[in-house]
Amino acid sequence: KAGVTQTPRYLIKTRGQQVTLSCSPISGHRSVSWYQQTPGQGLQFLFEYFSETQRNKGNFPGRFSGRQFSNSRSEMNVSTLELGDSALYLCASSLGIGGSTDTQYFGPGTRLTVL
Amino acid sequence: KNQVEQSPQSLIILEGKNCTLQCNYTVSPFSNLRWYKQDTGRGPVSLTIMTFSENTKSNGRYTATLDADTKQSSLHITASQLSDSASYICVVSSVAGNNRKLIWGLGTSLAVNP
Numbered sequence: 272k273a274g275v276t277q278t279p280r281y282l283i284k285t286r287g288q289q290v291t292l293s294c295s296p297i298s299g300h301r302s303v304s305w306y307q308q309t310p311g312q313g314l315q316f317l318f319e320y321f322s323e324t325q326r327n328k329g330n331f332p333g334r335f336s337g338r339q340f341s342n343s344r345s346e347m348n349v350s351t352l353e354l355g356d357s358a359l360y361l362c363a364s365s366l367g368i369g370g371s372t373d374t375q376y377f378g379p380g381t382r383l384t385v386l
Numbered sequence: 387k388n389q390v391e392q393s394p395q396s397l398i399i400l401e402g403k404n405c406t407l408q409c410n411y412t413v414s415p416f417s418n419l420r421w422y423k424q425d426t427g428r429g430p431v432s433l434t435i436m437t438f439s440e441n442t443k444s445n446g447r448y449t450a451t452l453d454a455d456t457k458q459s460s461l462h463i464t465a466s467q468l469s470d471s472a473s474y475i476c477v478v479s480s481v482a483g484n485n486r487k488l489i490w491g492l493g494t495s496l497a498v499n500p
Contacts, residue, residue: 275429313492314430314475327485361429377429 273298275364275378283384289350292381294362296343302326302367303345304375305337308359320345321367349383357385388413390478390491398497403466407494409459409476417479417486421450421461424473424493433461433474466498 276295284290296303304327305317316329320339337347343364349356359382363375390411399405411419418437422430434443434450436459443450447464463470476491 314477314490316488316490327487363429374432374435377431379427379429 275362275376277360277362277378277381279381280379281382281384283386284352285386286352286354288352289348290352290383292347292349292360292362292383294345294347294364294378296345296362296364297376300364300366300376301343302365302373303339303343304363304365305345305347306361306363307331308361308380309357314361317347352385354385357383359383388478388480388487388489390476390489392474392476392491392494394494395492396495396497398499399466401466401468401498401500405463405466405496407461407463407474407476407496409461409491411457411459411476411478411489413457413478413480413489415480415482416454416457417481419450419452419459419476419478421448421459422475422477424475426472430475463496468498468500471496471498 278293302321304319306314308314317331318337319327323339334350339345359380361380362378365373365375393408418435420435421433423433424430433448434445436443436452438454441452449462452459473493473495475493478489480487
């Protein structure tokens with residue numbers, strides 16, 4: 272079974288630009304969560320999508336948005352990029368059924384650098 | 387406030403030695419606790435998961451313990467290998483109704499030297 276894939280793996284943008292990151296979950300998984308990881312903050316939860324609906328949202332500004340398609344693939348968009356947005360963006364997929372058996376499987380991440 | 391604190395922040399050990407990583411949490415209500423291993427440049431991979439009623443769980447050379455009374459967990463690595471060099475992250479799940487929250491620790495960075 273193929274794992275979680277994220278594209279692109281690396282991205283360099285300048286301040287003010289926007290960026291779209293893509294995540295393909297494991298086949299059969301309906302939940303996709305996005306995280307921002309920086310050295311000092313650890314993993315920060317952005318949002319979770321389940322069956323094309325945003326189910327949970329973290330404390331990030333509205334510049335961060337996402338969506339999920341009918342095939343469970345998800346995209347994350349960041350508009351008006353700031354230097355502080357430089358981070359590793361991780362996508363995790365799970366069955367989405369909740370409970371202790373609902374393990375999140377992470378992709379390799381997209382390394383975003385904002386200059 | 388829900389928090390997960392890990393110690394030490396970083397650790398260096400020699401290959402073949404054992405080590406123990408700590409995780410203290412103040413999360414309520416508590417659902418389960420997981421340990422993840424994250425290699426450099428990769429996403430985290432789940433090592434173990436423990437619910438309230440479980441106090442120990444093993445995965446090969448990794449053994450996690452949970453003391454729900456003191457709200458502490460540890461991850462013990464036996465006979466370390468170079469491939470154990472990674473960040474180990476503790477995360478606690480809190481479920482209230484249909485709302486599940488994951489509270490992540492900052493991780494312990496482990497370096498295993500030959």
